Amino acid sequence: MILVALALVSAGAFFYYGATCIMSMHVRQEYRRYGIPHLRVFNGTLQMFGAGGVLIGLALTPLGALASLCLCILMxxxxxxxxxLHDPWRLRIPATTLAILNAVLFVLFLRA
Known part of the structure; x- marks a missing residue:
């Protein structure tokens, strides 16, 4: 039950962030600030594929483990x-939270 709930949270977050990464003008400016504007669409696409992998992983646990591990590494x-870039900690909270969430999911998928 906890695996399903955490997988839904992760997938929802990464579908949202992936789509935002591809379409948002604000994110486009952020990627320029990061110095990697050429990776914005690729990163958003990886996030959405990872979200799909986590959802499919509820039926195929090895795929879920791989997807959650890859999302953790991405974060x-x-x-x-x-x-x-010396960003303040408050700007690191989403990535930190999602990295921890997907590390936990990785372990849960391995035990499933």
């Missing part, structure tokens, strides 16, 4: 970018 890379 850790995002945290590294924020650290490099």
């Amino acid at each position: 850790l890379l995002g945290l590294q970018t924020r650290h490099r």
Whole structure:
């Protein structure tokens, strides 16, 4: 039950952030500030594929484990970018939360 609830939260967040990453003008400006504007659409696409993988993983647990691990790594890379730019901690909270959530999901998928 907890696996399903956490998977739905993760998938919902990453579908939202992935779509926002692709379509939002604000995010477009942020990626320029990060120095990686060429990765914006790719990153958003990875987030949405990861969200789909987490959902499909509810039926195929190895895929869920892989997707949640990849999303965790993606968020850790995002945290590294924020650290490099000396962003305040409040801007790191979403990526930190999603990295932890997907690390927990990874373990839960492995145990399922």
